Amino acid sequence: MPSCRGPIFPTYCASKAFLHYWLQSVRHQLRNVPIEVLELAPPYVQTELTGTQQASDPRAMPLDAYVAEVMQLLARGDHARGEVLVERDRARRSAERDGRYEEIFAAMNPS
Template identity: 80%
Template sequence: MKMTNNTILITGGSRGIGRALAEAFHARGNHVVITGRRQSVLDDIVAGRPCFAGLELDLDNPASVRDLSREITAGFPQLNVLIANAGISTSEDMTADDWDVSNAEAMVETNILGVLRVTAALLPILKRRTDATFMATSSALAFLPRADFPTYCATKAFLHSWLVSLRHQLRRVPVEVLELSPPYVQTELTGRAQATDPRAMPLDAYVDEVMHRLERGDHPRGEVLLDRDHARRWAERNGRYDAIFAAMNPA
């Protein structure tokens, strides 16, 4: 992936990892477009910043995604990088009599169908470029789940498998396919407490590491994964799956 002179679209770019990536890429001389559900929030982020734009998008609404495709075609025809980053997460207790499957349905809608919709809408634009990159935000939990976040982890496992297939199908097309697999990072993904949890990796430190890996091309198999997460990535191959699962999910 080239790191400058791109036109980059980042979904879920109004907060967390998406916003931090947007600002890091903008600082390196890229034209960046972020999306989110509230235009007023996006306008505040991009105000006074040349080559930084915000477009309202509801990934759960196919019509909104179609509108985005038209806006990009008309206003940002040089788009060559798409980062499908938007996602939601919540814990679930499936032993409870009042377990509400609507939370699981919402995560599937945003984390899976949202990625598929925005990819289908914008991949044709990327395929017309000679220097294109598509990256989706998965999770280190795609490889070994936290059992109290069952649907969230499963959506990320889906994305990992799907990206492997997409990468293979596009092997003769000049679109690089990358998977961003964050660890536990100080964002508000699961609520405000996560943003200050000392067990979580500071957001700035994580994004700095991601940018350095992208600059070096350090993403074997297309996976942008920190060294600290290799134990989970290869737990089953190394015969450590049960032990690491037990450590992450105490009885």
């Protein structure tokens, strides 16, 4: 599941799905080259991406906490399959595998 609210931002989220697959392909193409291709897929973070209100939305992860966790993951080399995923985003990433796709999709896209 893309870390995205597709029904609200369909074109943007489709571009993220494209990017995910494109990065997988580039990573595979470069598998014999000493280059790591990493994907930084943030959860909902307190930036102004969708407007000034997002920067103070309590549902979004504080930006400094996100950056600090990412730096720890990079320092530990903790990015399986090239994906840099912070803890709060892991349930979303594995939703389909864990049989929780509908539940997490509904939580991200309330009616």
